[in-house]
Amino acid sequence: MRRDPKSTTVRRTPWPEGAERALGTPLQPSVVYTAADPDALDRIYDDGAPGFTYAREAHPNAEVLAAKIDRLEGAEGGIVLGSGMAAATAVMMGLLKAGDHVIGADQLYGRSLRMLAEDLPRLGIATTLADACDASAIEAAIRSETRLILIEIVSNPTLRVADLERIAALCRERDILLAVDNTFTTPRAIRPFEHGADLVIHSVTKLLAGHSDATLGYVAARDPELRERLRVTAITLGLTASPFDCWLAERGLFTFELRYDRAEENAAALAAHLAGLEGVQVLYPGRSDHPQHDRAAALLGTRFGNMVTFQIEGERDAANALVRAAGQIGFAPTLGDVSTTLSHPATSSHRALTPEARAALGITEGTFRVSVGVEPVETLCAEFEAAIRAAQA
Incomplete structure (x- = not known):
């Protein structure tokens, strides 16, 4: 019995065509594309x-x-x-x-x-x-x-x-x-x-x-x-x-602008809260005590971003204590997630540098970078305050 060559499933099936278009962008994982000649x-x-x-x-x-x-x-x-x-x-x-x-x-x-x-x-x-x-x-x-x-x-x-x-x-x-x-x-x-x-x-x-x-x-x-x-x-x-x-x-x-605006608003509020805590130094371009605040305002207007860096006193034991006490905040060497993440540059982004090279950049064991997300800012302020208190203890 001879098989009809059109019945094989090995050959590709043409994509259905119609007058309508998909609202969502189709995912096209094909490695190769065929041409007419x-x-x-x-x-x-x-x-x-x-x-x-x-x-x-x-x-x-x-x-x-x-x-x-x-x-x-x-x-x-x-x-x-x-x-x-x-x-x-x-x-x-x-x-x-x-x-x-x-x-x-x-x-x-x-x-x-x-x-x-x-x-x-x-x-x-x-x-x-x-x-x-x-x-x-x-x-x-x-x-x-x-x-x-x-x-x-x-x-x-x-x-x-x-x-x-x-x-x-x-x-x-x-x-x-x-x-x-x-x-x-x-x-x-x-x-x-x-x-x-x-x-x-x-x-x-x-x-x-x-x-x-x-x-x-x-x-x-x-x-x-x-x-x-x-x-x-x-x-x-x-x-x-x-x-x-x-x-x-x-x-x-599709949600970039919404996410960015909310995270930026949260970052300004979190920076202000952390700056009010004893023993915490805060870097945020939107604050008047930032070394280049005037330049940031001239370049960025009021768009100071969602990144906040802060520094506490102490060595690795204090850093470990802070991260462990901030258990609901993702400790991850990244930024930009919809939720807030906490990063420790000395052991992540800048771990390849010597301690002396990190110190020259102002990075210590007590330096933390926060990529602020879109959570309720009151929750963030409470979580970070509790984590900092644990490190200071």
Whole structure:
């Protein structure tokens, strides 16, 4: 008996078509996409016709998410990648070569610092770290071979505010690319392209996605030529974003503004409460006692963000006691979740640094970073006060 070839289940079934469209974004996990013929592939690859071929190069869920973040940032042609560090890697590997020099702010995410201190020099790219709060320190670090400066507007974890305007002016004068990691501040607070940035980087994992269930990054360039170099590098190095993570992150973005506003309001109230406790030092850009408060107000207006850093006296035993007493608050080396999380930089984001290097940045065993969520602020204030009292005891 001969089997009808149309009866096999091995062949793909065409997707049902209709006049209606799904309200929710479809999840498209396919690795490959079929084309009508070789000419159709030529039109996609050579003529820029819309279409997809292989998910490492592009896929629908990444493009939908990138377009959403582009609108937030006032950007064009942004690329969604597998993580925030993948975005930073695309910038460094795609735009730099052996013999170039990079300046990084001396207060960056710990893995960014490691890339600058260890990985780039191994590839023949020289690096210097300088205080981004002081544009003259950045200027003093510039060499003839300097090609790029990387800063965070609000630093991780001590929440210092970079002198963005003067650094951007230096980059324009010296023909140096300025890359801004906007993860902490987000485009809800500031759009770096409007302040002279050439490149904007995000860990989408954090506030943009907002639910600790998607690991993604994003990078956008002002110049179309740089965009293409970033795209080619991302494809070559396989910095691909998962379609499922892109789908989750897009879902998170629907509530981004609501989450951000509530968390920011909570952060201001929590910072005020903690500052009123004996033996607690608080860093929050919205407070008048912050070292760069005036600069923060000039750059960010009233959008001071959801991150609060505080410091207590004591060593590891005090840190352990505080975390154990804050059992309802997630102790996690991350930020941007819809709920509040507590981080200990000395053992998480900056654990790769020596104690002396951490001390130079103002990070001690008693330093804690809070990513404030959307819980009732009265609950947060009570929980943190109880945890601090336990540590002090």
